[in-house]
Amino acid sequence: MDYFDQIKEATSFIQNCTGFNPDYGIILGTGLGALVKDVKVETEINYEDIPHFPVSTVESHSGKLIFGRLGHKKVVVMKGRFHYYEGYTMKEVTFPVRVMKLLGIKKLVISNASGALNPNYNKSDLMVINDHINLQTENPLTGKNLDEMGVRFPDMSEPYDQKMIDTALRIGEEENIKLHQGVYVGVNGPNLETRAEYHMLRVIGADAVGMSTVPENIVARQMDIPVFAVSVLTDLCYPGHIQKISVEEVIAAAMKAEPHLTQLIEKVIAEDKI
Numbered sequence: 001m002d003y004f005d006q007i008k009e010a011t012s013f014i015q016n017c018t019g020f021n022p023d024y025g026i027i028l029g030t031g032l033g034a035l036v037k038d039v040k041v042e043t044e045i046n047y048e049d050i051p052h053f054p055v056s057t058v059e060s061h062s063g064k065l066i067f068g069r070l071g072h073k074k075v076v077v078m079k080g081r082f083h084y085y086e087g088y089t090m091k092e093v094t095f096p097v098r099v100m101k102l103l104g105i106k107k108l109v110i111s112n113a114s115g116a117l118n119p120n121y122n123k124s125d126l127m128v129i130n131d132h133i134n135l136q137t138e139n140p141l142t143g144k145n146l147d148e149m150g151v152r153f154p155d156m157s158e159p160y161d162q163k164m165i166d167t168a169l170r171i172g173e174e175e176n177i178k179l180h181q182g183v184y185v186g187v188n189g190p191n192l193e194t195r196a197e198y199h200m201l202r203v204i205g206a207d208a209v210g211m212s213t214v215p216e217n218i219v220a221r222q223m224d225i226p227v228f229a230v231s232v233l234t235d236l237c238y239p240g241h242i243q244k245i246s247v248e249e250v251i252a253a254a255m256k257a258e259p260h261l262t263q264l265i266e267k268v269i270a271e272d273k274i
């Protein structure tokens with residue numbers, strides 16, 4: 001069965017489970033699942049039950065799609081995402097984004113945990129992503145183009161929706177949430193970077209580094225879906241501050257930032273117009 005048929009089959013399966021039509025897709029990053037508690041849940045579907053859906057392997061990600069209302073908005077939340085470093089192809093990593101498009105989402109909201117390259121950033125700060133650099137070695141659009149879903153050579157002049165960025169920055173001021181805005185660089189992982197690599201990533205123009213988000217963004221933009229994304233800075237990766245870090249510390253720093261992240265995303269979606 002070809003890729004597009006798999007996407008359609010997964011979508012039909014979900015539509016048979018729920019008649020809910022989400023307007024927003026939300027992908028929650030490592031240690032950042034708490035937004036789910038504010039969703040008035042209509043239906044939950046485990047990834048493993050959906051045909052052709054990859055199954056999450058990292059323990060800190062419990063994989064399910066959650067359909068419901070966040071405030072007055074209709075959302076589908078991906079609790080747990082797929083990373084390239086887990087061994088999935090980029091087509092697998094981005095499969096759920098394709099399915100969410102066919103389910104009718106109009107916008108995509110993404111969160112992630114990332115390392116801070118900009119020396120003005122502190123642990124557990126938030127960074128609204130305003131651009132990215134793709135250093136991942138496989139591109140999700142490689143191969144025969146899915147003409148039904150988008151163009152061969154998608155424009156990337158506004159990868160992150162400027163209106164949503166502006167709304168977020170205003171909400172940050174109003175609600176006293178410290179927000180940076182900056183450039184995210186996506187790397188393969190799974191190892192963290194060497195000092196020399198962190199230095200290089202800073203020199204080429206990045207403010208934060210992580211192992212997700214870029215493929216999801218590329219696929220969403222190919223399908224003309226505006227994207228809003230926020231990084232939680234979980235470790236400091238600039239000279240003088242680089243320390244040994246563990247996944248537990250990354251998750252602890254993410255959880256500390258989570259109330260602000262959740263508040264920000266909820267307000268941005270509440271104010272957004274589609």
Ligand code: HPA
Pocket residue numbers: 113114115116187192193209210211234235237250
């Ligand atoms: N590098 C890459 N990915 C990350 C990091 C990092 O330092 N921290 C959290 N995700």
